[in-house]
Amino acid sequence: MCRWLAYSGSPLLLEEMLYKPEHSLIDQSRHARLGVDTTNGDGFGVGWYGVGDVPGLFRAVGPAWSDRNLRELAAHVSSPLFLAHVRSSTGTAVQQTNCHPFRYERWLWMHNGSIARFATLRRDLMLAVDPEFFPAIEGSxxxxxxxxxxxxxxxxxxxxxxxxxxxxxVEAVARRHNVADPVQMTVATSDGSTVWAFRYSTRHESRSLFYSTETRCLRMLHPEIPTLRLVSDGSRLIVSEPLGDLPGVWNEVPESTCSVITDGQDVIQAFRPEPPKR
Structure with missing residues (x-):
């Protein structure tokens, strides 16, 4: 499916996470190890918070590994909070409006996974979108x-x-249409100050998700890594798959949880769907 990362912490050039690690997100766009697909070449995007009331957003339909504009941008844009995504389509068109992250006002959103038999459920799901937000739908x-x-x-x-x-x-609509195991998701969303990450699937067999060990501990474990000297103790990463194989760096996010990162602190709490009230 897709690969993504969310970073929160000291302002950092995007290239420090997108390009420089051994198994960076750009490397994962060609050589993913834990995803359903090895190649994630159906577009990419990065959203970052900095100057202005809304986050910056750059998305394109080509593969991330060969995009010169992305490389240029990543070497010059610094941000304390950014989300990045490389896409492997599950059937919808390869077009810019289908690339993640998605943006509404200060909010960013990206997803790895799918809604099963989406074409069957799509009409009912779309009709439930509030009129305030319906005009914001651009893709498919x-x-x-x-x-x-x-x-x-x-x-x-x-x-x-x-x-x-x-x-x-979504699960209630799926039941009405006799669609089994409808939701498969790892999701990251942010308002610019907090990152929320969710790992959940109806079958409780979710796609991979990992979070980084506390930076203070990582400096002691791996003093040879220069990036660790650039960031604060409160800097954190959540990733679809580890950016390298160094021991002690990555921890698996538990199944059916919501991870919250804010003010340099992170909390993992149980996540349970809330069925509609009848």
């Missing part, structure tokens, strides 16, 4: 529709609750 992916549904269910006020209600609604 299940991922973007999940984002707009999460906004409909209160993402701006209660991200964990909104995503729980979104997933519960």
């Amino acid at each position: 992916t299940d991922s973007e529709l999940m984002f707009l549904l999460a906004l409909t269910f209160g993402l701006r006020d209660d991200p964990p609750g909104a995503v729980a209600r979104m997933v519960g609604f």
